[in-house]
Amino acid sequence: MYNEKVIEYFVHPRNAGVLVDADGIGEAGSPACGDEMKVYLKIENDVIVDVKFQTYGCASAIASSSMATEMIKGKTIQEALSVTNKDVINALGGLPAPKIHCSVLAEQTIKRAILDYAKKHNITIEGIDSKILEDDVHDHGHDEE
Amino acid sequence: MEKKRIYMDYAATTPIKKEVVDAMMPYLTEHFGNPSSVHGFGRDVKKVIDESRDKIAKAVNAKPEEIFFTGGGSESDNMAIKGIAFAYKDKGNHIITSKIEHHAVLHTCEYLEKNHGFEVTYLDVDKDGIISLEELRAAIKDNTVLITIMQANNEIGTVQPVKEIAQIASEKGVFFHTDAVQALGNIEIDVKDLGVDLMSFTAHKIYGPKGIGALYMRKGIKLHPLIHGGSQERKKRAGTENVAGIVAFAKAVELATKDVAGHAKEQSQLRDHLIDSVLSRIPYARLNGHRQKRLPGNANFCFEFIEGEAILLSLDLLGVAASSGSACTSGSLDPSHVLMALGLPHEIAHGSLRLTIGDMTTKEDIDFVVDNLEKIVVRLRELSPLYDKFVREESQHV
Numbered sequence: 001m002y003n004e005k006v007i008e009y010f011v012h013p014r015n016a017g018v019l020v021d022a023d024g025i026g027e028a029g030s031p032a033c034g035d036e037m038k039v040y041l042k043i044e045n046d047v048i049v050d051v052k053f054q055t056y057g058c059a060s061a062i063a064s065s066s067m068a069t070e071m072i073k074g075k076t077i078q079e080a081l082s083v084t085n086k087d088v089i090n091a092l093g094g095l096p097a098p099k100i101h102c103s104v105l106a107e108q109t110i111k112r113a114i115l116d117y118a119k120k121h122n123i124t125i126e127g128i129d130s131k132i133l134e135d136d137v138h139d140h141g142h143d144e145e
Numbered sequence: 146m147e148k149k150r151i152y153m154d155y156a157a158t159t160p161i162k163k164e165v166v167d168a169m170m171p172y173l174t175e176h177f178g179n180p181s182s183v184h185g186f187g188r189d190v191k192k193v194i195d196e197s198r199d200k201i202a203k204a205v206n207a208k209p210e211e212i213f214f215t216g217g218g219s220e221s222d223n224m225a226i227k228g229i230a231f232a233y234k235d236k237g238n239h240i241i242t243s244k245i246e247h248h249a250v251l252h253t254c255e256y257l258e259k260n261h262g263f264e265v266t267y268l269d270v271d272k273d274g275i276i277s278l279e280e281l282r283a284a285i286k287d288n289t290v291l292i293t294i295m296q297a298n299n300e301i302g303t304v305q306p307v308k309e310i311a312q313i314a315s316e317k318g319v320f321f322h323t324d325a326v327q328a329l330g331n332i333e334i335d336v337k338d339l340g341v342d343l344m345s346f347t348a349h350k351i352y353g354p355k356g357i358g359a360l361y362m363r364k365g366i367k368l369h370p371l372i373h374g375g376s377q378e379r380k381k382r383a384g385t386e387n388v389a390g391i392v393a394f395a396k397a398v399e400l401a402t403k404d405v406a407g408h409a410k411e412q413s414q415l416r417d418h419l420i421d422s423v424l425s426r427i428p429y430a431r432l433n434g435h436r437q438k439r440l441p442g443n444a445n446f447c448f449e450f451i452e453g454e455a456i457l458l459s460l461d462l463l464g465v466a467a468s469s470g471s472a473c474t475s476g477s478l479d480p481s482h483v484l485m486a487l488g489l490p491h492e493i494a495h496g497s498l499r500l501t502i503g504d505m506t507t508k509e510d511i512d513f514v515v516d517n518l519e520k521i522v523v524r525l526r527e528l529s530p531l532y533d534k535f536v537r538e539e540s541q542h543v
Contacts, residue, residue: 002458010455011462016528031492031531034452034472034480038530054530058454058473062528099473 002059005093009063014070017052024117028109035061035102037109039069043117046076053109060099061106067091068106077114081127083107150464151510155350155442155503156299156327157468161393162352162400169354169393180386181375190388197395204402205344206335207361213378214391217358218326219249221345222293224360224371224382225322226253229291229343230263231369233320237288241319243268243276244486245303246295250324251482254293268294270486273435274303282313291320296328296344300470300483300499301434302443304332311340320366326350326358330401331409331440336361346398348390352504353397357390412441415502415511419444422515427522433487433497442502445470447489450532451525453480453497459521460498465514468499492531 002010019040029036035057042050051073053065068088072080085103089095095103111128118125152160172193178186180194195209202209215221230240242254244267257263266284268276276294285292292314297304307323314321322343325334330351336344343366347358362368362381374383401408416439423430429449448456453471460467468474470481472495479485480494487494500514526532 007458007462010458013528018533027530031495032490033478034491034495036530054528054533056450056529056531057452058471059458060473061452062455 001096002063003093006060006063006095009066009092010059013053013062013066015052015066015073016054018054019050019052022052022113024113024115024120026109026111026113026116028112029057029061029105031056034058035105037061037065037105039065039109039113041113041117043077048072048075048077048080057102058099060095060102063092064088064095064102064106065109068103068110072110077117077125078127080110081114081125083110148464149513150466151514152466152505153500153502153510153514154466154468155506156302156440156499156501158349158355159352159503160505161354162397164400165353165393165396168396169389172389172392176388180388181377190386194386194388194391197391200395201346201359201398204334204398205329205346205361206337208364210379211336211361211364213360213362213381214386214394215358215360215382216356216387217349218247218324218345218347220371221326221347221358221360222247222249222322222324223253224368225343225345225362226250226291226293227257227371228368228381229320229322229366230257230261232367233290234261237286237290238263239266239286239289240264241266241268241281241284241289241292241294243270243294243305245270245274245298245301245483246293247299247324247326250293250295264288270303272488273438274298274301274433274483274487275435275438276305276310278306278309278313281310285313285317285319289317289319291322293322293324295324295326296334297325297332297440298434298483299327300481301445301487302327302440302501303434304328304438304440307341308339311342314342315340327440329398330405331412331442333405334402336363342366348394348397351397351401353394354390357387357394359394409441412502412506415506415508416442416444418508419500419502419511419515422511423518426515426519430522431493433484433489442506443499444501445497445499447484447493448496448498448522449493450529450535451496451522453495455525456496456498456518456521459525460514460517463517465517467514468501470497470499471495 022040023043024041038054040052051069055065085107088103180191198209254265344361349355433445453469454473457469484494
């Protein structure tokens with residue numbers, strides 16, 4: 001089902017962990033849906049100097065978040081914002097169709113972390129606004145009580 | 146060094162035993178006649194079908210004419226449910242089943258609901274996965290025609306009070322079908338003593354081949370056939386018989402029912418060792434299904450804060466084959482309907498793992514699996530924001 005690269009990133013995820021002094025934190029997904037991601041950013045002079053993630057979910061969710069964080073490390077905020085879920089899928093060498101949503105979740109988590117950074121520092125970043133917090137790509141329509 | 150491979154997914158399927166292969170081989174090669182043919186080639190194999198039917202009937206205390214060969218468990222379930230529903234539609238259009246049935250039963254009931262005007266009651270189960278006899282009794286109506294409740298659950302191994310259900314059905318004049326696909330060979334089955342009207346079996350769960358099963362149907366019951374054509378299986382299931390499969394099935398039944406009690410005792414000891422090891426060594430693990438009223442070889446767990454497919458894949462990378470009711474495994478969005486019926490919250494049901502024990506399983510295998518499972522759970526929890534949050538909250542409470 002998964003290619004070797006996805007397995008590699010699942011077994012040996014890069015950037016796993018927590019940044020205690022993060023400048024921006026993003027969360028997406030929900031435990032009820034079976035996957036939740038959290039991304040921590042350390043930003044200096046508009047550049048993401050460090051990034052960590054935590055993921056509750058399947059192999060694809062863990063690999064997607066790990067790859068996405070690797071892709072934005074060392075990049076400027078604008079460069080990071082341009083990383084899409086398709087880029088994550090390509091970098092992983094492909095994901096099975098039912099697992100595409102994991103890459104979308106990774107993209108969204110990063111955007112939320114950048115938005116959190118913008119809010120905390122009271123700055124405006126082009127191409128990102130609070131709408132990202134409203135769009136829950138992971139709303140599976142569970143009948144939750 | 147060759148990687149260790151451990152199979153712990155016997156509830157999905159079993160390997161075919163050598164004795165079974167040996168028994169079926171001649172019917173794939175030299176004895177190839179069509180049993181419907183009048184000539185000697187045909188007569189030879191017709192005879193062996195009858196002998197096989199006798200063996201299977203004897204193993205479950207049925208009469209040979211009460212055993213109908215099918216293409217497997219799902220077909221047996223379909224044949225029983227639709228067969229009764231269509232044959233007795235003048236008597237009533239209400240069916241009772243449970244929320245934890247196999248999809249072969251649930252989807253068949255849903256089909257009858259959507260396409261043929263049947264009304265279906267889906268009984269709840271308690272937190273251990275057992276139906277309530279009182280609720281069953283209360284659900285029976287004047288137009289109830291069939292109760293279909295499995296003998297043993299394929300995911301959580303829970304064993305239902307089938308004899309008591311049959312008693313209630315009999316008192317109310319309602320037919321009772323039970324899916325015994327997981328039960329055969331694991332629990333003593335005596336159809337007369339249990340009092341069931343119809344019972345489904347399959348060969349590939351008891352070290353026989355895939356694609357052959359049987360339906361027990363008490364003599365005197367009418368059944369609307371699903372497959373029309375020739376007059377095979379007394380016009381209940383047309384089609385040239387799967388002779389080699391039938392012979393193999395009979396051999397598999399013979400082997401599986403030789404010493405059910407001894408086999409169950411042996412497997413229960415291994416299962417209990419597995420359950421005790423997991424629950425004592427891995428925190429925030431829970432057993433799904435009743436602790437005692439379960440199949441000898443079934444252990445089903447949930448591990449909080451992590452997701453089942455990730456556990457399954459981690460085990461697979463070590464050569465261990467298991468199963469999960471995780472939504473991510475099935476490609477659906479919700480976790481298994483069985484785990485949901487137990488009342489588990491979504492986030493816990495997502496972290497499920499089924500380990501099923503069979504004839505090849507050893508204590509060493511179980512210890513290897515538990516040792517590695519412990520490490521896998523630790524690793525995945527280290528990655529999990531849910532576990533991190535839980536630990537932080539716990540530390541604040543201390």
